[in-house]
Amino acid sequence: MPPLVTRFAPSPTGHLHIGGARTALFCWAFAKKSGGRFMLRIEDTDAARSSLESARGIIEDLHWLGIVNDLGPFIKPDGSIGQHDWEPNSGRPPVGEYFQARRVAIYNAYLERLITSGRAYPAFDTNEETEKQRAAAVAAKQTYRYPRPADIEFGQYTPAMQERWKRAQAGERHVVRFAAPNEEIVVHDEVLGDVRYAPGEMDDFVIRKADGFPTYHFAVVIDDETMGVTHVLRAQEHLNNTPRHVALQKALTHPDGTAFRILLYAHMPIICNMDASKMSKRDKAKAARKALKEYESKSKPDKPQMIIDLTRQLMAKAKAEGTDNETASIVTLLPGFLAGDNDNVQVAEALAAHFKIALPEIEVWDFKKNGYLPEAICNFVALLGWNPGLKTPDGKDLEKFDNAFLASHFGLDRIGKTASKFDRNKLLSFNADAINGLSDEEFAKRWRIWCVEFEPVFAARVDANGRWIELAKAVKARAKTLRDGVKASAFVLRDDHAADFDPAAVEKNLKANGNQGLTLLRTVFERLQTVDAASWNAATLHALIEQVGQQDGTGLGPVSQAIRVAIAGAAVSPPLGESLAVLGRGSALKRIETCLSVLST
RNA sequence: GGCCCCGUCGUCUAGCCUGGUCUAGGACACAUCCCUUUCACGGAUGCGACAUGGGUUCGAAUCCCAUCGGGGUCACCA
Numbered sequence: 017m018p019p020l021v022t023r024f025a026p027s028p029t030g031h032l033h034i035g036g037a038r039t040a041l042f043c044w045a046f047a048k049k050s051g052g053r054f055m056l057r058i059e060d061t062d063a064a065r066s067s068l069e070s071a072r073g074i075i076e077d078l079h080w081l082g083i084v085n086d087l088g089p090f091i092k093p094d095g096s097i098g099q100h101d102w103e104p105n106s107g108r109p110p111v112g113e114y115f116q117a118r119r120v121a122i123y124n125a126y127l128e129r130l131i132t133s134g135r136a137y138p139a140f141d142t143n144e145e146t147e148k149q150r151a152a153a154v155a156a157k158q159t160y161r162y163p164r165p166a167d168i169e170f171g172q173y174t175p176a177m178q179e180r181w182k183r184a185q186a187g188e189r190h191v192v193r194f195a196a197p198n199e200e201i202v203v204h205d206e207v208l209g210d211v212r213y214a215p216g217e218m219d220d221f222v223i224r225k226a227d228g229f230p231t232y233h234f235a236v237v238i239d240d241e242t243m244g245v246t247h248v249l250r251a252q253e254h255l256n257n258t259p260r261h262v263a264l265q266k267a268l269t270h271p272d273g274t275a276f277r278i279l280l281y282a283h284m285p286i287i288c289n290m291d292a293s294k295m296s297k298r299d300k301a302k303a304a305r306k307a308l309k310e311y312e313s314k315s316k317p318d319k320p321q322m323i324i325d326l327t328r329q330l331m332a333k334a335k336a337e338g339t340d341n342e343t344a345s346i347v348t349l350l351p352g353f354l355a356g357d358n359d360n361v362q363v364a365e366a367l368a369a370h371f372k373i374a375l376p377e378i379e380v381w382d383f384k385k386n387g388y389l390p391e392a393i394c395n396f397v398a399l400l401g402w403n404p405g406l407k408t409p410d411g412k413d414l415e416k417f418d419n420a421f422l423a424s425h426f427g428l429d430r431i432g433k434t435a436s437k438f439d440r441n442k443l444l445s446f447n448a449d450a451i452n453g454l455s456d457e458e459f460a461k462r463w464r465i466w467c468v469e470f471e472p473v474f475a476a477r478v479d480a481n482g483r484w485i486e487l488a489k490a491v492k493a494r495a496k497t498l499r500d501g502v503k504a505s506a507f508v509l510r511d512d513h514a515a516d517f518d519p520a521a522v523e524k525n526l527k528a529n530g531n532q533g534l535t536l537l538r539t540v541f542e543r544l545q546t547v548d549a550a551s552w553n554a555a556t557l558h559a560l561i562e563q564v565g566q567q568d569g570t571g572l573g574p575v576s577q578a579i580r581v582a583i584a585g586a587a588v589s590p591p592l593g594e595s596l597a598v599l600g601r602g603s604a605l606k607r608i609e610t611c612l613s614v615l616s617t
Numbered sequence: 618g619g620c621c622c623c624g625u626c627g628u629c630u631a632g633c634c635u636g637g638u639c640u641a642g643g644a645c646a647c648a649u650c651c652c653u654u655u656c657a658c659g660g661a662u663g664c665g666a667c668a669u670g671g672g673u674u675c676g677a678a679u680c681c682c683a684u685c686g687g688g689g690u691c692a693c694c695a
Binding site: 025026027029059061062064065143146147150154157158159160161191208211212213214217221222224225226227229231232233235236251252253254255256257259283285286288290292293294396399400401403405407408411412413414415416432433434435436437438439441442443444445446448452491492493494495504521525561562565571572573574575576577579580581584586587588589590591592 | 618619620621622623624627628629630631632642643644645646654655656657658659687688689690691692693694695
């Protein structure tokens with residue numbers, strides 16, 4: 017019995033998309049659940065857009081999510097790319113290459129047999145010619161289908177076909193097209209059931225491009241067959257591709273004459289935005305253009321001048337950050353981006369930084385950068401189109417689980433059919449729960465690692481006073497993301513001599529009732545000075561503040577708020593004991609002193 | 618526009634296959650209250666859906682049909 021094999025086959029043209037993460041997760045979970053293998057394959061046949069860097073990034077993103085492949089490329093500790101292949105005793109021949117661009121010889125061998133069996137033929141139309149026909153068809157509201165040339169006979173390797181092949185081999189620029197069968201194609205889908213496509217729906221699609229690389233359809237079918245893939249799990253946007261793949265599987269044979277298998281398919285729901293459009297990288301460009309539009313409608317700038325200004329600012333920024341190269345390309349792409357001719361992500365990000373707006377998180381890396389935990393992302397995304405259908409002991413739907421649970425419970429039978437909207441609120445809530453489920457120590461550790469990468473200034477400051485645990489305790493409950501944790505502790509970064517205090521807070525908490533707050537603040541200040549550095553901890557400080565409040569008869573509130581304004585500059589901060597402890601004796605006293613002297617005059 | 622898929626609270630969904638236990642359950646969001654030194658956390662309560670119209674049936678969220686609505690896809694991208 018050959019093992020069950022699923023595969024995730026991204027094209028390395030950018031970061032891992034959140035929808036791709038779900039596909040990978042489901043493929044992984046299905047393989048684990050079934051005792052099979054999960055394979056990663058890199059579909060880099062688009063020479064212009066693929067990059068090794070993207071492939072590396074995608075592998076890293078998957079690893080970060082805890083989705084580890086049994087077969088295909090992985091990143092070694094030394095940073096180089098290695099690969100897992102079928103073992104000698106696995107009953108399967110080794111795959112060899114998992115990057116499609118390195119498998120061209122394999123595709124060509126199958127392609128040639130397709131040609132000599134009359135099921136594929138070289139076509140010499142130029143791109144412009146077919147585009148023109150297509151445009152004409154669209155203008156006439158007709159469905160465009162590539163018309164099969166008159167000299168092609170389905171399934172016959174005629175002299176005319178031989179002549180075409182000879183021309184192609186002689187080096188004439190051409191593509192190879194598949195001679196599509198004129199019959200009904202039924203796709204058996206594990207989620208959707210049988211999906212029927214009427215005869216004549218499929219045209220003679222391209223299977224090898226003019227640059228010699230196979231198209232997606234062809235490479236996928238050859239690879240899935242030759243690599244031993246048994247189940248194809250992918251998003252529903254691929255459903256309409258499937259009849260092509262099935263037709264190809266029916267037409268292809270191995271050198272020994274055996275037929276290709278018809279694979280088992282399971283198409284899962286699309287993940288879309290709250291407005292029901294498909295979630296895509298372009299949403300970033302959309303958001304950036306929207307910000308720009310708002311700016312334009314507000315300040316009605318001269319457009320050419322604005323482009324010049326923007327360009328200058330971006331270049332200056334790049335120079336300051338030492339990212340000259342990247343920004344040079346941004347600058348050349350900017351006019352096209354503004355005109356809507358390209359959706360370059362770097363341009364979008366540069367504009368977002370300029371207009372101080374947040375771009376929507378679309379890729380796994382975006383979520384990582386903004387402080388989401390991988391376990392929360394996996395958990396949330398697993399619920400988009402799948403549900404365990406189990407209840408918790410108190411009768412609620414079971415929806416909090418980890419990847420190990422998925423690996424033991426996932427099944428195709430509980431994949432839904434309806435598209436799901438990506439509710440960022442719910443993800444945020446899942447993330448907050450994941451953070452709160454961490455012990456203080458664990459949270460401190462992971463938060464610090466994140467800060468070092470994404471908030472280095474803050475990390476260095478906290479590192480300097482070594483108060484991560486105290487800060488983590490103070491901040492954990494009010495952090496829905498790791499980034500929130502930094503926001504909640506922003507007071508740490510305040511200058512001890514800063515003289516700006518939120519006026520409303522000053523009025524309410526210090527000056528009201530005849531300077532009640534200031535008086536209290538003076539009292540605590542004196543008392544705090546008696547606490548030495550060794551006993552400067554949250555519990556001691558809290559007790560002291562409580563005492564002052566009691567002695568004064570005003571309770572805990574007024575003193576607390578007075579101190580809070582003094583040390584944080586505003587009426588909001590984490591609990592006082594912790595806040596003072598984190599600041600340390602010197603800093604805390606200095607701030608109160610500053611506040612007293614600024615407001616007493 | 619052609620083809621394909623889908624239609625339960627605003628959102629994710631349970632229930633649908635195997636009609637009655639569904640005056641449709643849970644979660645997120647929202648609202649109110651409680652807790653509270655601020656902001657949060659937490660606790661309680663509330664708001665809120667079977668797209669519409671026909672069948673079938675004693676009985677339909679569940680089965681059938683139609684309508685309407687939404688989405689996907691129509692590349693020498695994957």
